[in-house]
Amino acid sequence: MAQHVSPPELGGGAPGPGQGQGHRTVLVAIGALLLGMLLAALDQTIVSTALPTIVSELGGMEHLSWVVTAYMLASTAATPLWGKLGDQYGRKKLFQAAIVLFLIGSALCGIAQNMPQLIAFRAVQGLGGGGLMVLSMAIVGDLVSPRERGKYQGLFGAVFGTTSVLGPLLGGVFTQQLSWRWVFYINLPIGIVALFVIAAVLHIPVRSARHTIDYLGTFLIASVATCLVLVASLGGTTWAWDSPQIIGLAVLGAVLLVCFVRVERRAAEPVIPLRLFGIRTFSLVAVISFVVGFAMFGAMTYLPTFLQVVQGVTPTMSGVHMLPMVAGMLIMSTGSGQIVSRTGRWKVFPIVGTGVTCVGLLLLHGLSENSSTWEMSLCFFVFGAGLGLVMQVLVLVVQNSVPYADLGVATSGATFFRSIGASFGVAVFGTIFTSRLTGKLDEVFAAAAGQALPPGVGPEQVAADPRTVARLPAELRPSVLHAYASSITDVFLYAAPVVLVAFVVAWFLKEDKLRGSVTAPDTSQTLASNPVERSSYEECARALSVLGSRxxxxxxxxxxxxxxxxxxxxxxxxxxxxxxxxxxxxxxxxxxxxxxxxxxxxxxxxxxxxxxxxxxxxxxxxxxxxxxxxxxxxxxxxxxxxxxxxxxxxxxxxxxxxxxxxxxxxxxxxxxxxxxxxxxxxxxxxxx
Known part of the structure; x- marks a missing residue:
């Protein structure tokens, strides 16, 4: 047993976390970090309710998924780089750089004139968002002692919980009252305040930790993910499945994957250590995490379109209608994490969670243009509850299955696969929705060939701009709305078998006894769309401090x-x-x-x-x-x-x-x- 030592303040050496700074200064700095985290967290949810309006103005319904996917892919790929560069060159400057990059991306998104521009600028925004996420959490460890970490990191979890509720509402309010562009402009004043406060009050030592940064591995895994998402989003819509372009992308993705595996075997500090896949629990959790991301973000992206176009609710009210799903996620996520931490029994939650999620998808498939608010709310809640039951437990199970040296990378790895699943899911949902909608609208307009239509209004225009539905003859409108409704709800039917795979995989998880220090992760790890990477030391400090306070x-x-x-x-x-x-x-x-x-x-x-x-x-x-x-x-x-x-x-x-x-x-x-x-x-x- 290690001998008791005097605390750092009684001896020499470098100051420890939180030493030499007043309590008020630390609180102000934490507040600025929370603002930075707020920016990144808000942008995961605020855009969803604005998407139908954005598509109506900029066109390109078939590319709607990329507004979400571009941000996710960029932030996921950037996260490990920000974390290690912060270790190496000091987190304060890197955090400021992440804020500036995020604000540049936000300003460019706000002035985008077409869909390709918006998608490109969302990727810029995502690069900054990845840094905001990982560095704000890491800087807490520089500011406060291990004992206090649980309390302050709980605040970051609260930010995620709050933004998951407020995001869809604020997105709807800005879109309806001002313009969808304010969904991005609102980041500017918040970010500028955070930037100045960080510059003035954040004083943390630059502890240089040398890393061999795996730039090539990061580039390759991002490229593999991009190829997969391109195949999923362009196949069957822009290009046929057997077209040279789609086949070429699929082959390129496979080649890059082989290159990634070879590079990771030789990398000193790999992005994803391949030895983790030798741990059965990690491999199974990776599959389940992928599927959870696939279902969760795919649904969150297309449900606002269903509400606004089919149900005819305002952007603001579509945010309100989404609240039962968010409530189900938060309640079940928090509850399952607490129960597991106290009882040590966890296997039932991924099994029940994936099962309930599958039931939720089938219920969502049963919705139509005639569904009542209560019916929709119940379906949304069941779906959210299923996701919540499984999300917390996955991080916890991974932490329990790996050696200490891999604790940090395995924790972020579980979220990494959910991020890739989310990008893939949004793209696949988009492909199914676009192909189904195009086919059904062609049928509707073919059946109405004898009716007089407004000039310049056809199936292509209705598919590209939902606002044109209001210009259609009254007798044609119900058929078009039904085409929209069934196209979106068909997406959930196709997603159900994918979640069923996760349900089957969950049965093969081995319920090992939980270590005492493995506690429910904070909400930032549960709801974040991109990995929140922390070292093994930081992850252990968080868990032990949470135990001490509880x-x-x-x-x-x-x-x-x-x-x-x-x-x-x-x-x-x-x-x-x-x-x-x-x-x-x-x-x-x-x-x-x-x-x-x-x-x-x-x-x-x-x-x-x-x-x-x-x-x-x-x-x-x-x-x-x-x-x-x-x-x-x-x-x-x-x-x-x-x-x-x-x-x-x-x-x-x-x-x-x-x-x-x-x-x-x-x-x-x-x-x-x-x-x-x-x-x-x-x-x-x-x-x-």
Whole structure:
């Protein structure tokens, strides 16, 4: 067991996270990081309700999927690069560069004059968005100590939860009240504020960590994904499936995949270590993650089109109608993660989750232009609940299945496959929708050949611009709306067998016992469309800090007191550890600076004095020789409790960074001002 060391502030060396900065400065910096995260998170959902209007104005319904796909592919490919470049050259400058790149992309999207321009500018925006996502999370680790990380990273999870609800609503409001271009322009003032605040208050040490960055591997995996998505989105619509272009793209994708595998085998720091696929659980989770992304983002992209074109609701109300799906995802995602963390049983959730998602898709297929709001809301909720049941658990299961060295890359790997699935799903949904719509509209207009139509209005115009439906004769309009409705809902029918594959795969997962330190990931990892890459150290620090904040201070001290073999009040153990850390403690003054009632501190002081564990010198308490022994046993018990949570990661050859993490947490949790132990029944019933 590693020996207890003095906390960094008592010794030399580089300052630790959060040291040398005022609490207010840290909070302001965290606020600026949250603004950066808000930008990236909002752009994942705010565009969906604006898409029908964008297509109506710019044309190109067949390319609608690429407005979403371009952003996802770019941000997914950029994420590992931003993370490692931040390690190497300092995260502050890289974060500022990511904001600037994101704002440039946003401004260009706002002034786009056609669909190809918008798609290209969305890719620029995605490159910046990947940096905002990964760097904002990493900078939290530079600003605050491991013990505080869980609390602050929870705020980032809250941002994701909020934007998943507000995104569709805001997209609808801006589109209806101002212009769809404001969906992108709104990023500019938020980003500029974040940029100035970061420049003024973010002071973090530049800890240079040399990396051999896998540029070639990153380029190849992005190219493979792009080829697959191009085949899925252009095959059967722009080009025939047996056309030279589609066959050429498919062959190119296969060749690039072979090249990627060869490059990754030799890379010093591969984007996706191929050894992970030797772990059965990781491979199965990769398949399930791909399918979840496929279904989730495909549906979120095309449901607003169904609501606005078929149901005739406004862009704002289409956002409101989407809320049951988001609510189902958030409720079930949070609930399943908490249940698994507490019970250690998890296999039922991916099985039930994929099953419910499949049922949800079949329910969505049953919707029509005559469906009521309640019917749609129920279908949306069931679909969202199914996704929520499986999303949290996938990250958790992957973390539990890999060695410590691969913890960080495996965590981001699970999300990586969901991102690729999302890009692929949106493209496939788009291809099915476009081909079905074109065929059905041709049939409708062929049947109405004798009717007088407005000049310049035909099946091609109606497919390209949904607003032309309003110009059609009243007797033709229901048939056209039915063509739109059935084309979109057919997409969900085709997606159901894909999710059924994930349901079957989930049965083959092996339910290994969870390590104590494997906790439910925050919402940013659950809802993010691109990987949130963190190192193994950062991932472990987050998990242990979440555990420390969840279990309650009284329980912590009761457990370590029993482990140390001492018969003391929890507050007495806390007091001994404070004196051990600081050398001396004055109980009366201590009560003024910590949120622990004076009577609790007085009772603890009396007990340790009566047991001859401390001596009173004036108003100060100092440890006796016996007290030093008791405090040392308590500190060791605390360290052993943390190490025990790490399971087989804390083996004989445990990494030095893991030892350092346990030492840091032991030092902090054994005597910091934020501790809040209390006696079982304080006088007057007050509980701090």
């Amino acid at each position: 279990e309650g201070r009284k329980a912590v001290y009761e457990r370590i007191t029993a482990r140390a073999g001492l018969d003391l009040l929890p507050a007495a153990s806390w007091l001994l550890l404070r004196i051990r850390r600081h050398g001396t403690v004055e109980p009366a003054r201590l009560a003024e600076h910590v949120p622990v009632p004076l009577e609790v501190i007085t009772r603890a002081s009396r007990q340790v004095e009566e047991r001859s564990l401390v001596l009173r010198e004036g108003t100060q308490l100092i440890l006796t020789e016996e007290g030093v022994g008791a405090a040392t046993r308590l500190a060791a018990a605390r360290e052993e409790s943390l190490a025990e949570l790490l399971g087989d990661w804390w083996g004989p050859d445990r990494p030095t960074d893991l030892v350092k993490l346990v030492e840091e947490l032991t030092a902090e949790l054994s005597g910091s001002d934020a501790e809040r132990p209390h006696d079982p029944d304080p006088p007057g019933g007050s509980r701090p």
